[in-house]
Structure formats: structure tokens, C-alpha cells
Amino acid sequence: MAGINTxxxxxxxxxxxxxxxxxxxxIxxxxxxxxxxxxxxxxxFAKTYNLPLAAENDFAKAIMQ
Structure with a gap:
């Protein structure tokens, strides 16, 4: 329903x-x-989680605020 490809x-x-x-x-x-x-x-975290965002967009900004 949120438009996320599950x-x-x-x-x-x-x-x-x-x-x-x-x-x-x-943090x-x-x-x-x-x-x-x-x-x-x-x-x-360093090896697996701390990855750059593919592209910043309005959707990502709205979710992360």
C-alpha cells in the first residue's frame, strides 16, 4: 500500500x-x-549497513524526516 516493492x-x-x-x-x-x-x-554496520543512497528523491526525504 505504501508503494514499496516487497x-x-x-x-x-x-x-x-x-x-x-x-x-x-x-548519531x-x-x-x-x-x-x-x-x-x-x-x-x-561498516560492511553491510552503511551504504550510500542510490539517489536522493522526494520519497526518500519524506520517509526519513
Whole structure:
């Protein structure tokens, strides 16, 4: 109903989007790690989650505000 292609994006996709958005908004990696339940030395965020947006658009901006 929101226009999201669920064959590509799942509920788990929100973890990727929210943790990356939090970093862009200035939240520290320490807080992101603690909130996600990752250890301080975890590389999960750096390797898998902290990816650049393909393209900024009005839809993405509206969702992330």
C-alpha cells in the first residue's frame, strides 16, 4: 500500500535504512551499535549497513524526516 516493492525490500530493510540514516543525522557509531545490539568492535554496520543512497528523491526525504 505504501508503494514499496516487497519483492526487493523486506521488513528487515528498515534496519539498514534507519541505522544509515541515524549516522547521517549525526548519531554516533557507539549509539548505533548499542541500539542494534552489536558489540563495539562489530563490523556489521561498516560492511553491510552503511551504504550510500542510490539517489536522493522526494520519497526518500519524506520517509526519513
Amino acid at each position: 519483492s526487493i525490500f523486506s521488513a528487515h530493510s528498515t534496519r539498514h535504512a534507519s541505522s544509515s540514516a541515524a549516522l547521517r543525522k549525526g 554516533s557509531l557507539d549509539v548505533i551499535h548499542k541500539t542494534a545490539g552489536w558489540s563495539e568492535k562489530s563490523q556489521t
